Amino acid sequence: MTLPSPGPDATEHLVLPGVLTAEQAVETVAGLLAVQRPDGAIPWFRGHHLDPWDHVEAAMALDASGEHEAAARAYAWLARHQNEDGSWYAAYADTDEDGALPGDRGRESNFCAYVAVGIWHHYLATGDDGFLDVMWPVVHAAVEFVLELQQPGGQIGWKREADGTAVNDALLTGSSSIHQALRCALAIAEEREEPQPDWELAAGALAHAIRSHPERFLDKSRYSMDWYYPVLGGAVTGAQAKERIEEGWDGFVVPGLGVRCILPNPWVTGGESCELALTLWVMGESDRALEILQSIQHLRAEGGMYWTGYVFEGDRAVWPEELTTWTAGSLLLAVAALGGDEATTAVFSGERLPRGLEPDCCG
Structure with a gap:
């Protein structure tokens, strides 16, 4: 199947007052495309490494921008280089050749699961049944790898070491992202009429752990991602979500500048800010989401990409001096959600994603 080419209105939903004009949206998408290698890989920036999670996020941003062929090349890269x-x-080193030179041979569960989110997003954006057929074995194998690390309490161990040793400690952010990925994987299985009841049970147990058992996760509460990701990943909803976000708001949000990465450091980051904006949109708070996105426009650089972060005390400087694809990608996805892009809203709102089967008891 030939994927649809972006037409003149492909980035119309990426125009957002105070965030992106039509010309700026085109410039940012071009910046992402310029970093993508000919083999489809999308490193953080040229000369730096690639990691599977951020590679998928950038591919999703390309789909949200109408660049479906480029996104398909990114997923083809993952299919070619999936481990047995x-x-x-x-992590993989940046290279000009079609290949995958590992820079870190650890295998992180969150990184591996996220491919399901990207593949479902691409399918919703293109309707390409052939793509889904080709990528189903990739998703199935990735989910099975991840679920081998699930603990009796529902949480997911965060990695396997290079020698294969399982690290059973669980990260709340990573497990929350995996929760979203499992629901997308279940949506793919449902579309293919290949039920996966074990995945449903796993997703339900994971949601229960995230929502009710913080003690099952390593304490990373100083990090803003641990604050909002349980909501963004769809495990915490409704009044509980609102309470959670309000509780951390004054600590993490710096008015006019964005969202801190970690407390108490005076450092706001574009990626966390955009993800919080997306979280607020999920909660139905589009006005606050827009304010967050408007507050980080000081991170936009010449050429349309975005600096990773800004230190707002002391030297008051951009730091690190890196224009990362995942920062630009997270902004494009947040803007696409606010702009009503159907594939992006479907993946992040969770309204049409299958839910797992939670345990009957409260253990």
Whole structure:
């Protein structure tokens, strides 16, 4: 199947007052495309490494921008370089050749699961049944790898070491992202009429752990991602979500500048800010989401990409001096959600995603 080419209105939903004009949207998408290698890989920036999670996020941003062929090349890269156990390595060196040179041979569960989110998003954006047929074995193997790390309490161990040793400690952010990925994987299985009851049970147990058992996760509460990701990943909803976000708001949000990465450091980051904006949109708070996105426009650089972060005390400087694809990608996805892009809203709102089967008891 030939994927649809972006037409003149492909980035219309990426125009957002105070965030992106039509010309700026085109410029940012071109910046992402310029970093993508001919083999489809999308490193953080040229000369730096690629990791599977951020590679998928950038591919999703390309789909949200109408660049479906480029996104398909990114997923083809993942399919070619998937390990036999269904995983990918945590990092790959940037190279001008078609290949995958591991820079970190650890295999992180969150990184491996996220491919399901990207593949479902691409399918919703293109309607390409052939793509889904080709990528189903990739998703299936990745999910099976991840679920081998699930603990009796529902949480997901965060990695396997290079030698294969399982690290059973669980990260709340990573497990929350995996929860979203499992629901997308279930949506793919449902579309293919290949039920996966074990995945449903796993997703339900994971949601229960995230929502009710913080003690099952390593304490990373100083990080803003641990604050909002349980909501963004769809495990925490409704009044509980609102309470959670309100509780951390004054600590993490710096008015006019964005969202801190970690407390108490005076450092706001574009990626966390955009993800919080997306979280607020999920909660139905589009006005606050827009304010967050408007507050980080000081991170936009010449050429349309975005600096990773800004230190707002002391030297008051951009730091690190890196224009990362995942920062630009997270902004494009947040804007696409606010702009009503159907594939993006479907993946992040969770309204049409299958839910797992939660345990009957409260253990």
